[in-house]
Amino acid sequence: MGLDKILAISGKPGLYELTAQTRGGFVAKSLLDGKKIAVNMRHNVSILSEIAIYTYTEEIPLGEVFEKIKEKEDGKQTISHKASKNELESFFSEILPDYDEDRVYASDMKKIIQWYNILIDHGMTDFSKEAKAEKSDEEE
Template sequence: MNIAGLVAVSGKPGLYKLVGQNKSGFILESLDEQKTKLVVNMSTSKLASLEDITIYSDDDDIRLKDVFETIKAYQGSIPEAKEDPKVLRAFFTEIVPNHDTEKVYNSDIKKIINWFSIIKTTPLFDEVSEEAKEQELTQEEVAVAEEVVEKKPKAAKKPAAKKATAKND
């Protein structure tokens, strides 16, 4: 899943894709069917990049992208964002069992599920992120290097070369 360039705008519902930037702010395109373009003033609106959002947990914070990947791999039915808060909390506890129940509010869970339902309808849902591509390349490079090392014949020891000495005649 590639969420690079996706942002949430304070006071605006839904998610937006960052298209560009001008002097006064950012140019965004909505991820819904209308694909409306919007210019957001940097001084009056707050943008939150989905890549930078984390969820509080008992250990380290969990990246939103990892939560989305877990939901994507989930085998059961995913509740709608309008479900009862107890149902949403039970679902989220199943998905992210170590989340901090005091710091992660029901509204946060609702927002995450709503964002996931928006993203799953876009081509970005099945697109591989740059980070995952780099990781795949690194794994492939390691595998190739291991093959090369295994196939490389061990060099036979060559006898030490005799030092030439100059004779004074």
């Protein structure tokens, strides 16, 4: 399961796995409690593979940010998303030294850390490299 099947739905806590498409939307399963919900076009949905983090030079895909966190933490969970703003900024500076401090807010850092910890809890440790290889194989 790659990041292209993992969703963040605004107004709903945690992350969701895309399980099936319907006529008016799709069905998603919560990674927090396993409950399935119907999601229609009124919901604001973000696919994790489409999210990028601003730096001063370019936008870094979220999968690469997750990979950097994984390398720093040896594949284990990281700090709590409830850490102080200073702790979050310090942590982010370590994994992404050139992140754009004006456009990446503490709330964004909290989401990224929370999402990383949820994915690690569910045994997902491959965030970008193999998923990208699968995509390029499919395109050829």
